[in-house]
Amino acid sequence: MRFLIFILLSPVILQAAEFPDTLFLRTSDLQRKKQLIHEDALYKAAYEDLLQRADRTLGKPLYSVMSKTLTPDSGDKHDYMSFGPYWWPDPKKEDGLPFINRDGEVNPASRDSRSDRPKLSALTDELKILSMAYYLSEDNKYSERGAALINTWFLDKQTRMNPNLNYGQAIPGRTKGRGIGIIETRKLDKIVDALILFSGSKEFTDDIIRGTKKWLNDYLTWLLTSKNGQDEAKTKNNHGTWYDFQVAALALYCDRKDDALTVFKRVDSLRIPKQIKEDGSQPHELARTRSFDYSKMNIQGFLQLARLAEHLDFDLWNSNEKRLLKAVLFLEPYSNEEMKWPHKQIKTIRVESLFMVLKLAAPYKNKKIDQSAMGLTSKAGLEILFY
Incomplete structure (x- = not known):
């Protein structure tokens, strides 16, 4: 697979070249950015901002699906759970059920502690920041945080997420989960890129990389075979586009070229x-x-x-x-x-x-x-x- 091929250049830049291409940035692009943070004022400012943001993540609690305050109908908190963001209580009903749609207007309750969505969003955002901070600075404090985040969300049996979205974007009074919820994992490519950028660190052992790859492969299988996955594949707008993106990105990383x-x-x-x-x-x-x-x-x-x-x-x-x-x-x-x-x-x-x-x-x-x-x-x- 082309983006996993290591490119060896002259000894002067061998250390930078130890990283393979990510899903979107080629090795040459990564090396160029590593130079620009020392040569260009805008890139230097962006780099300083990056490190500040990365540093702010270091003392935060780790994210886990187990911390939500509700339990899905499966009875297993390891199952991801969220609510449709544009659905609101019906003001004409005493109990508000079933919820009604207000397109584009986010119900704050869909983003509170009952949902896993805010945690997954924070996880992917932090791993994006931390992995680039590690690549550019070569400071292991960022890879340590990254390894802890990935271990907690994907690997630790006590805290890991099951590789499915059976209960994504539920609508109170209407459905306990929908294929549309799959849009919430559209940033899983950031996990792939993080695994690649962290691959030179001692914290990212073979067990962590293999274990996370297995989780992503299992989730890909769920995307392709589950009712929710098949429903989302049939959608005709951005949901269909981002479903295809997720399948392609994970298929490439998991060596499933035919699926991609x-x-x-x-x-x-x-x-x-x-x-x-x-x-x-x-x-x-x-x-x-x-x-x-x-x-x-x-x-x-x-x-x-x-x-x-x-x-x-x-x-x-x-x-x-x-x-x-x-x-x-x-x-x-x-x-x-x-x-x-x-x-x-x-x-x-x-x-x-x-x-x-x-x-x-x-x-x-x-x-x-x-x-x-x-x-x-x-x-x-x-x-x-x-x-």
């Missing part, structure tokens, strides 16, 4: 032509109350799939007459704060959030996109270290 190739073929023949119009608009996402956010989120998933597909020499960049490029160009003008988004958007637009989309589109070498990405660099903060 099946995804890439489906994205090429079904997802892209059915989700992105010739003008670059994404109708399913434009129909939402946060149409900018969801359009951006969906094309990010597609661009990341295109990068993954490179590992199997499958070209999604040029699929369907470059529909992905057209979708990026549809959004690109709104990297300018003076441009008004003409579709429904109930939340304030953060133009800097387009940075990662524009950077992911770099393979197109499109002058307009590259210039807009450059224009957002000063606002992107530490994200410049990851894209």
Whole structure:
């Protein structure tokens, strides 16, 4: 597998080259960023911010599904549990049941201690920060924290999560879990990248790497075979895109190339032509109350799939007459704060959030996109270290 091949260069940079490509950053990109944090003011500032954020994680409690205050219907707290974020008590009912939908409006109760979602989000965010901090600084305090986080969430029999999302995004009064909940594990690629970036540390033993890989493989099998997984595979908007992304990312890491190739073929023949119009608009996402956010989120998933597909020499960049490029160009003008988004958007637009989309589109070498990405660099903060 190409992103797991170690690249040996001259002895001068041998230590940096001991790391293989991550899912998205090539070894040469990683080495370049390691140089830029000493040569470029913006990268130096981003690096300092990265270390500060990494340091703030060190004293925090470890995350576990066992700390939620509710137990799923299975009777096993090891099963992940969460609630649909846009569902609210019905004010016309005394008990509020069944909950009703208010698209784009997050119910704070869906993010409290009854749910595992906040913990999983914090886990993946911290591992993203810690693994890059370790790679750039070579300080073992970051790999120690990373190993503890992974051991607690994935490996320790007392605290680990079972590799399923049977009870994801429940809706009180309606359902105890849905395939839609699988969107909540879309950042598991950060676990893969962390395992790769931490691989040179003494804390990341063969047992930790093998054990986590087995967990990810088991979860991949659940994604492909469970009712919830099969339901999510059939969705036609960003949920389908991010389902495919998760399957492809985990399949590549777990050496299941046939499963990854099946995804890439489906994205090429079904997802892209059915989700992105010739003008670059994404109708399913434009129909939402946060149409900018969801359009951006969906094309990010597609661009990341295109990068993954490179590992199997499958070209999604040029699929369907470059529909992905057209979708990026549809959004690109709104990297300018003076441009008004003409579709429904109930939340304030953060133009800097387009940075990662524009950077992911770099393979197109499109002058307009590259210039807009450059224009957002000063606002992107530490994200410049990851894209």
